[in-house]
Amino acid sequence: MSATLIDRMAQTPLAGRTADGRVRLPGLSRAEIGDHLIEMGIEPKKVRMRANQIFNWVYHWGATEFDQMTNIAKGFRARMADYFTLERPDVIERQVSEDGTRKYLIRMAPGIEVETVFIPDVSRSGALCVSSQVGCTLTCTFCHTGTQRLVRNLTPAEIVLQVMVCRDDLKEWPTANRTDATDWAHGEDRKLVNIVFMGMGEPLYNTDNVIASIDLISDDQGLSIGRRRITVSTSGVVPDIAKVGEANPMLAISLHAADDETRTKIMPINRKYPLDELLQACRDYPGLSNAKRITFEYVMLKGVNDSPQHARNLITKLQGIPAKVNLIPFNPWPGSPYECSDMDVIEDFARRLKKAGLAAPIRKTRGEDIMAACGQLKSESEKQRASDKRKAERAAT
Secondary structure, three states: OOHHHHHHHHHOHHHOEOOOOOEEOOOOOHHHHHHHHHHHOOOHHHHHHHHHHHHHHHHOOOOOOHHHOOOOOHHHHHHHHHHEEOOOOEEEEEEEOOOOOEEEEEEEEOOEEEEEEEEEEEOOEEEEEOOOEEOOOOOOOOOOHHHOOOOEEOOHHHHHHHHHHHHHHHOOOOOOOOOOHHHHHOOOOOOEEEEEEOOOOOHHHOHHHHHHHHHHHHOOOOOOOOHHHEEEEEOOOHHHHHHHHOOOOEEEEEOOOOOHHHHHHHOOHHHHOOHHHHHHHHHOOOOOEOOEOEEEEEEEEOOOOOOHHHHHHHHHHOOOOOEEEEEEEOOOOOOOOOOEOOHHHHHHHHHHHHHOOOEOOEOOOOOHHHOOOOOOOOOHHHHHHHHHHHHHHHHHO
């Protein structure tokens, strides 16, 4: 078994073995599956074939029972059931918004819970907003997730499992009697077609695991979500922008201001990686073109970043970058110090950008009634810990 596999298994029970010693298959790569097959005593010349079969059943067909693996001999399936498990993590809570948005609170391991949001009707299909960390270190002042302390990075398995849990809920796995499996692999009839790393955490503080998860999600023999359908959003971790670009996802930048003074006030990371340095990394992003534009996310904060001058600053800073600007009405959360810009102000801001030749859609708020909108994610386990702490403090006084 490789050292990398052993290290990864040690990080969390979900990425390794169950209490009864079985290995969790969902979330493993072909190479990792192969390592375990060798440990089981499978002949080396058969490992590659078996690993491919298992990988396809886990990620393309979404198998939840070994008896579903009909092209594998019954005796070997029994051996697999003794060694492996196909179980998913626990969905602690599932909420459905009035607009159809679905939010899942998923327990990956004891004390390790993340929120994942499926948004229907995005780009003619649907998008899943996945988390890359439990909590966040960035403390952006407008973001609820930033008020939750960082617990740890998620493993590639834990990222991929968010996609699999959503597919389970949407009942979007193909069945063995389908005749259009090839079309399915290319996205026909599916709701979950887009993945956005815009959930809890900063993806580029977990770059290696994010890249490994992209490799699994995009594999055309498995989940088969193309790399151009995967977007990684960063607040501006400049050194890793080019590195994640080598995995060929789309890039989004949480910008939210186009002058250093304003951006530093609302996004402390700007002190470390100021705007000019960040935007140069964007200009150097691998494969950047009009067909592969960078999305700049811009949350509209009343009286903070929404003036005509702010719009002019943004137009100037983005010159020469193939770009789209998503204008995001601020989604309030308990205790937040901001208000959303008035709609007429947001519309005027958009008009100014469009007049300068920038695509500037105003993002429709989704899932606000279940706290699933942009910037609102914060795991219930953290909320409960905070509530318990406040109760204890009151009891002590």
